[in-house]
Each structure stands twice: as C-alpha cells, then as structure tokens.
Amino acid sequence: xxxxxxxxxxxxxxxxxxxxxxxxxxxxxxxxxxxxxxxxxxxxxxxxxxxxxxxxxxxxxxxxxxxxxxxxxxxxxxxxxxxxxxxxxxxxxxxxxxxxxxxxxxxxxxxxxxxxxxxxxxxxxxxx
Numbered sequence: 541x542x543x544x545x546x547x548x549x550x551x552x553x554x555x556x557x558x559x560x561x562x563x564x565x566x567x568x569x570x571x572x573x574x575x576x577x578x579x580x581x582x583x584x585x586x587x588x589x590x591x592x593x594x595x596x597x598x599x600x601x602x603x604x605x606x607x608x609x610x611x612x613x614x615x616x617x618x619x620x621x622x623x624x625x626x627x628x629x630x631x632x633x634x635x636x637x638x639x640x641x642x643x644x645x646x647x648x649x650x651x652x653x654x655x656x657x658x659x660x661x662x663x664x665x666x667x668x
Contacts, residue, residue: 542555543555544557544567544568546560546562546563546565546567547565547567548560548563548565549562549563549565551563553567
C-alpha cells in the first residue's frame, strides 16, 4: 500500500485520497501547497532591532557612568622648581664618583706589580 504525505500539514494519507484528511489541501495539487517565502530582510528584522536597542542602552550606560573631566588648576605664580635627579641618574653619578676615587687612590702599574711579586713570594714559601 502506497502513501502520500500532505505538503501543507505533513500528515501521511492513503494514496487513494485526493485531499488531506486533516487540512483538506489537495495532495496532488502542487500550485496551492507552496508557501510564499519570506524576504530575508523580514526574517532578520527582529535581530536588527534587538542589536540597535542594545547599542543604545550601552551608549546611555557609558555616557552616564563616565565622570566629567575636571578643569585644570590655575597657574601658580613664582619660580619653577628645579628638576631633581632621577634614580638612574643619581646611581650613574655615584658610580662615576666611585671610579674617580679609585683611580686617584691607586698607585698605578708599579704598585700592582709590587703586590703581585709579594703574593708569588708568599705562595712559594708556603708550598715548600
């Protein structure tokens, strides 16, 4: 036994039936069973409205939540304070001063050679 499915409601009817038992649409008349398709813009219209409403609500929230920008204070008359050294500049100055002091206090190459000779002599005496 063969069956025919209604194009309108989907009920499976007997092949001998000319019309659907539920909705009465002709089973073999395809011109009346086709529904007109909705335009794509009509389908997306509710999503677009929701997106616009969300954007407006976010804009209102952002506009009301940001504080007003304060006005800058009036200029104070008088001399400008001198800038202080940064921590890096101060460190470099101390380092340079330490090198300068070390060079002034060193005896030079002759003093170094004298200390090296003393150390070698001491090492030779301890190894015997």
